[in-house]
Amino acid sequence: MSYLYLVGLGLSKRFLTKKAMDYLKDSDLIYFDTYTSFSCDLSAESLEELIGKRVIPATRALLETGFKEIMSHLESGKNVAIASVGDPVIATTHVSLAVEAKNRGHEVVVVPGVSVxxxxxxxxxxxxxxxxxxxxxxxxxxxxxxxxxxxxxxxxxxxxxxxxxxxxxxxxxxxxxxxxxxxxxxxxxxxxxxxxxxxxxxxxxxxxxxxxxxxxxxxxxxxxxxxxxxxxxxxxxxxxxxxxxxxxxxxxxxxx
Ligand SMILES: C[S@@+](CC[C@H](N)C(=O)[O-])C[C@H]1O[C@@H](n2cnc3c(N)ncnc32)[C@H](O)[C@@H]1O
The missing domain is CATH 3.30.950.10 (Tetrapyrrole methylase, C-terminal domain)
Structure with missing residues (x-):
């Protein structure tokens, strides 16, 4: 069993919570959702600098339809984080990922962020x-x-x-x-x-x-x-x- 973290980053760097940072640091793989929202200073690159780990930009295709990739990482024992600007569940489509992961026996943790x-x-x-x-x-x-x-x-x-x-x-x-x-x-x-x-x-x-x-x-x-x-x-x-x-x-x- 692995963990899928849906992490809300808030609207800009100043809204990043300690809890969000802790979960990101605990993840083996971090995807940055590049399509459901946008921030003036949060990006895959800026997040990489903040946490000192590789952050993978994730497109709509990867997060909505091609989520086999994410499931295969969970299946191989890795903890995966999907980091979203704002809140990870408000006005986004990540619920299907969470349900899929849960149905396959993984744990899902939602870390709320300050939403627009x-x-x-x-x-x-x-x-x-x-x-x-x-x-x-x-x-x-x-x-x-x-x-x-x-x-x-x-x-x-x-x-x-x-x-x-x-x-x-x-x-x-x-x-x-x-x-x-x-x-x-x-x-x-x-x-x-x-x-x-x-x-x-x-x-x-x-x-x-x-x-x-x-x-x-x-x-x-x-x-x-x-x-x-x-x-x-x-x-x-x-x-x-x-x-x-x-x-x-x-x-x-x-x-x-
Ligand atoms: C689909 S919603 C995603 C909301 C996000 N999950 C959240 O909780 O903040 C994205 C839309 O919200 C609006 N939006 C997002 N961030 C914003 C910001 N910082 N200022 C103004 N509008 C924003 C834009 O209309 C954008 O297309």
Missing amino acids: HCYIISKSMLSSYKFGRSVTVVYPYNDVIDYAPYYVVKENREHGLHTIVYLDVKDGKFMDAREALTYLMKMEEKRKENVISREDVVVVGQRLGCDDEKVIAKTVKDVLEGNLDLSPPPHIIIIPARNLHYMEVEALKCLH
């Missing part, structure tokens, strides 16, 4: 009790737009809930907040179900956890028309509920 999910809720100061399903805006595939985010926002808003919107990563390119809102407004133009308007205020989190992070509340119109200097990605968006508590309204006014 909690971070943006905290920084937005919106009520954490009022968040509905999260969703990702993805790049169109063969020119076909995925309307799922539009309908998740719709459902959440119908229930008076806020929506966390993650943005797609494709071939190493991170979608930015302006692109994501452009897609959502295109969906509104097509479906006209009054889900999102140019006058709505949204929260845009940029490079969270980095020294140059920004958390700003602006109208969709301001973001689309460039009245907000966007830093390079990663970005995340909150589309708040329409019926905000007066304290939430005041809190959003502080985000500028």
